[in-house]
Amino acid sequence: METRELRYFVAVAEELHFGRAALRLGMAQPPLSRAISLLERRLGVTLLERTSRAVALTEAGAVLLREARAALEAVEAAERRTRRAGQPRPGIVLAVKAGASSELLAKLLAAYEAEPGAVPVEVLLSGIGEVERLLRDGRADVALLHRPFNSVTGLDFEDLVTESQVLILPAGHPLTGRDHVRHDEPIDLPPPRMMRSDGSYPDGPGPQVRDHAQLFQLIALGRTYHLAPDSARAQLREDVTAVPVIGAPEITTVIAWPPHSRSKAVADLVRTACRS
Amino acid sequence: METRELRYFVAVAEELHFGRAALRLGMAQPPLSRAISLLERRLGVTLLERTSRAVALTEAGAVLLREARAALEAVEAAERRTRRAGQPRPGIVLAVKAGASSELLAKLLAAYEAEPGAVPVEVLLSGIGEVERLLRDGRADVALLHRPFNSVTGLDFEDLVTESQVLILPAGHPLTGRDHVRHDEPIDLPPPRMMRSDGSYPDGPGPQVRDHAQLFQLIALGRTYHLAPDSARAQLREDVTAVPVIGAPEITTVIAWPPHSRSKAVADLVRTACRS
DNA sequence: CAGATTAATACCTCAGCGGTATCAATGGGC
DNA sequence: GCCCATTGATACCGCTGAGGTATTAATCTG
Structure with missing residues (x-):
């Protein structure tokens, strides 16, 4: 199977419309129809159930959609990482969830840069839930993220620090007088609806949130709240307040990387991170 | 990048000879040379350092070799899994390291088959260190393996059972009189040299071993020993003996699956395994 | 220095990919 | 119930580009 065929199939499977x-x-419909039916013939499998009015995925088609996405990401990753490795002074890209502990990051970068053989590290501040994708498609080589919030499915990782959670509320909110809240206490604010990586938002009450700046703006305006690791307190705005949460699962900051791409630079950075 | 180009590059990078x-x-040399140099031009990166006598990988070429192998495995996996899913009665393939606990396996299969909506499970007994590859390239959907012996890098997994280790020795070996040995005690036999997935063997003393049958044969002959999980005692031959090891890391049998392919059948099997 | 080895270049052929025109099947509106 | 819009499939054509053969250029070896 060629990646071209996979790209064609993914497009049709996502649009359900030739x-x-x-x-x-960017092509005409007839060659696309032909390419898909040729793919089906070669695989010996019906991927799409089509009438002249509608297209639906078969069971096998759903499998191929999942697998093809993963395969295409792997190919993209190969291309990106090779391009980067061919640069005159190849560095590594560290993806960090915007809003993650900046002290930890600063310490890590300082420690790594002092290492012998350190290469330039480009820090990529990434949006909510985007970090895993960056690692998988090769735009980043290594990442800092938070368990159990981020899924580390299919990634290698090492734990760095574990922190308790704090609840971030508008300044002056009734709960801010308390010295802690239990994790199961009801909050009289709706939870934020974080943008997913495909640009959609979950259903429910609460404001739609695209990034951390917007999130904190909305908290300050009294429209929502947020759960964050304890270290986030150091970088809070004046108009929001943090209250420790007890009984909530702890948040572990981990350093993660794609399983097979253990370049020396990534290995060095990981080792440095684990020592500090 | 097309998979054809990746296959071409991998072949050249492995042979280091156009x-x-x-x-x-199965093609002529000139179009291959041309395809590779076209790939280099498109990537804007030199992948191979060639003189008219020899070919060597550049740094970027080494990166692409690693990434391309992973990408090609993902494409192969997509193809295999789609073909399987298109079968009239698609089942799932469970890879098990030959020599793993057969009681656990039997119990798991029995429990799963009693589940509503269970699909046929094909058990694939696989050689040493081969299981991970089977999962990655789509020949298997789910596997039983042993941490920390098998690497679960890039796989999702759940722990099933944890056992202590036993040392498997020829019947009549001096240590078989003991009721336990410490993990750091010297053994007067050389360790087996297990075949790696590429067919090569590690260096050092001790016999080369291809599979478990051969391994136990060699133990019975007094040529080597073996460390195994405690449950292996149930399936020992008459002519070998197990002695508990203390102080050694415990062996955890895990059920593992490729991160993105959570078909319902795999999810059911995993859930069944974790409950029992 | 001659010959062997090996990658690159020149040139040719044709498979197959994509485009246009058209058909066939289906569903909705009146 | 009939017509038309919609949508996927088919027929056919042109051209890009992948692969083959013959040859050259470069380098190592004896």
């Missing part, structure tokens, strides 16, 4: 998929791929 | 690589790919 015309729109062809448009998205 | 002629042999072309032979392996």
Whole structure:
């Protein structure tokens, strides 16, 4: 199977419409139809159930959609990482969830840069829930993220620090008088609805949130709240307040990397991180 | 990048010889040379350092070799899993290290088959160190393996049972009189040299071993020893003996699966395994 | 220095990929 | 119930580009 075929199939499977998929791929509909049916013939499997009015995925088609996405990400990753490695002075890209502990990051970078053989580290501040994708598709080589919030599925990782959680509330909120809240206490604010990596938002009450700046703005305006690791207190704005939460699962900051890409630079950075 | 280009590059990078690589790919040498240099031009990166006598990988070439192998495995996995899913009665393939606990396996299979909606499970007994590869390239959907012996790098897994280790020795060996040995005690036999997945063997003393049957044969002959989980005692031959080891790391049998492929059947099997 | 080895270049052929025109099937509106 | 819009499939054509053969250029060896 060629990546071209996979790209075609993913487009059709996502659009469930040959015309729109062809448009998205910048080609005409007939060759796309032909390519898909050729793919089906070669695999010996029906991927799409089509009537002349509608297209639906078969069971096998759903499997291929999942697998093809993963495979295409791996190919993209190969391309990106090779391009980076070919640069005159290749560095590594460290993805960090915007809003993660900046002291930890600063300490890590300082410690690594003091290492012999350190290469330039480009820090990529990434949006909510985007870090895993960056690692998988090769835009980043290594990342700091938070368990259990971020999924480390398919990644290698080492624990760095474990912290308790704090509840971040508007200044002057009734709960800010308390010295702690229990994790199961009801809060009279709706939870934020964080943007997913595909740009959609979960359903429910509460404001839609695209990034951390917006989140804190909304907290300050009294529209929502947020749970964060304890270290976030150091970088809070004046108009929001943190209250420790007891009974909530602890948050572990981990350093993660894609399983097979253990370049020396990544290995060094990981080792440095684990020592400090 | 197309998978064809990746296959070409991997062949050249492994052979470090355009002629042999072309032979392996079933094509002539000139179009292969051209394809590789076109790939380099498109990536804007030199992948191979060639003189008219020899070919060597550049730094970037080494990166692409690693990444391309992973990407090609993902594409192969997509193809295999889709083919399987398109079968009239698609089942799942469970890879088990030959020599792993057969009681656990039997119990798991029995429990799963009693589940509503269970699909046929094909058990694939696989060689030493081969299980991870089977999962990654789509020949298996889920596997039983042993931490920390098998690496679960890039896989999702759940712990099943944890056991202590036993030392497996020829019947009549002096240590078999003892009721335990310490993990750091010297043994007057050489360790077995297990075949690696690429067919090579580690250096050192001790016999080369291809599979478990051969291993136990060699133990019975007094040529080597073996460390195994406690449950292995149930399936020992008459002519070998197990002695508990104390102080050694425990062996955990885990059920593992590739991170993104959570089909319902795999999820059911995993849930069943964790409950029992 | 001659010959062997090996990658690159020149040139040719044709498979197959994509485009346009059209058909066939289906569902909705009146 | 009939017509038309919608949508995927088919037919056919043109051209890009992948692969083959012949040859050259460069380098190592005896």
